[in-house]
Amino acid sequence: MNEFFVESLDEFVPISATNVVYQDITAKVKGTEISIEKIPVRIYAATNEEVFDRDLAQVRDERLFAAYARRNNLLTTPEIKAIRHHLGLSQRGFANFLGLAKSTIEQYEAGSLPTRANSNLIERVADYDVTTLKKMFVDSDVKKYSNNDMDVLQKLTAEKLERARFQKALDVAAWFMAQDYMQRQVDVTVSTLTQMKLQKLLYFAQGIFMKQYQRLLFSEDTLAYTHGPVYDSVAQQFHGQRELDILQTLDQAALTQILAQQQNISEDIEVGGVLSYVWAHYGHFEAASLRALTHSDESAWTRTYQAGEYKLQIPNEEIVMEFAEVKR
Structure with a gap:
């Protein structure tokens, strides 16, 4: 973005007319006041008026949500992504494995906060407890997995089948x-x-x-x-x-x-x-x-x-x- 809108002027100004400063802010997240330090904010240099910067606003929201998540012991977006990637599952496969909608995982990975129940559910698979993973796999809808997701989950949960005394069909x-x-x-x-x-x-x-x-x-x-x-x-x-x-x-x-x-x-x-x-x-x-x-x-x-x-x-x-x- 090369221009930013200044409300007092009712016009756009070039990026060269703005600066980025760091401020401490307090905002409400889900009704809870959250304070965070050193948040980047873009201002119009001539008047020190804050102007909207989409990228910096996203950084602010992510920091606020992360602080709220830590306070309430919820998983953050990076943590949810890390768990899914470590398992090696697609968003669809991960959602099906958890019994959630694919759109729910998409929202969490885009920055939305999980509910307490869903955060606890996702955290269950982070420790790779074989018994837990196996039960979740059995309870899930196997018809909804891609071949790759199915292969990943089988390697995680399935006990190796013993070889029988017959070699060939x-x-x-x-x-x-x-x-x-x-x-x-x-x-x-x-x-x-x-x-x-x-x-x-x-x-x-x-x-x-x-x-x-x-x-x-x-x-x-x-x-x-x-x-x-x-x-x-x-x-x-x-x-x-x-x-x-x-x-x-x-x-x-x-x-x-x-x-x-x-x-x-x-x-x-x-x-x-x-x-x-x-x-x-x-x-x-x-x-x-x-x-x-x-x-x-x-x-x-x-x-x-x-x-x-x-x-x-x-x-x-x-x-x-x-x-x-x-x-x-």
Whole structure:
């Protein structure tokens, strides 16, 4: 600003006709008198008349609000910004995590004073108490987080999932293929298992197992493809194959071995229980219906998938969130 308005003259004067001096002032903030020292004020040099300077007025208001905040043990704008930046969250993510409106955080960071309750709420997260952060995260609306905010909060709050004894999804795929084979031996009307359906069954198994036991069923990453979650080991093994009827073509020795493996897995109380649950609840659906389930608004795939991105990993914590309401 190169000119300032002088009321007594009813005209603007150049900056060269003004000076900045420092004064002690007392003003009311929310009904409370606050005194602060050495506040910069611009004056018209010829008459020592104060003139309005927007930048200096902002400095004055910030000092007044900061003094009021200190007196009342409230967080100041710089402190609120510092807490959010230290967490690494956007304004929207920070607000959602706290259960506040995004506009509320914007106002606080623009200079508005927080209420006592909101100041205490924000201060709770400053100490990085894992138990407190975890509860706040669980209570918040996970659908409102950006991918970056979600990743930050998962790193802050989530316990690392243990690795299971299965390395790849393909190690579990044989169970579903054997189950499909045995079912079709007694019911010829049952549709042959397709690769898409197998991928979805494996995804449901992974999600339900993680939610139930807080560890992975298999270590392989879940990838977000156009038609839903995909496991690369399965996609590579059955590349170009739509229907997976390979057990019909095996010799008796190979078939017996696969069925024996399936029986061993079934006898595992944890793994066998989850796989049997998935087959009973999802095995009768066609692939298109299972695809629709993975494409729902609440799904981890929906929150992760980006058109044009290849082999984008769906975070395990996102999958756990999706299956949080599944009861066994």
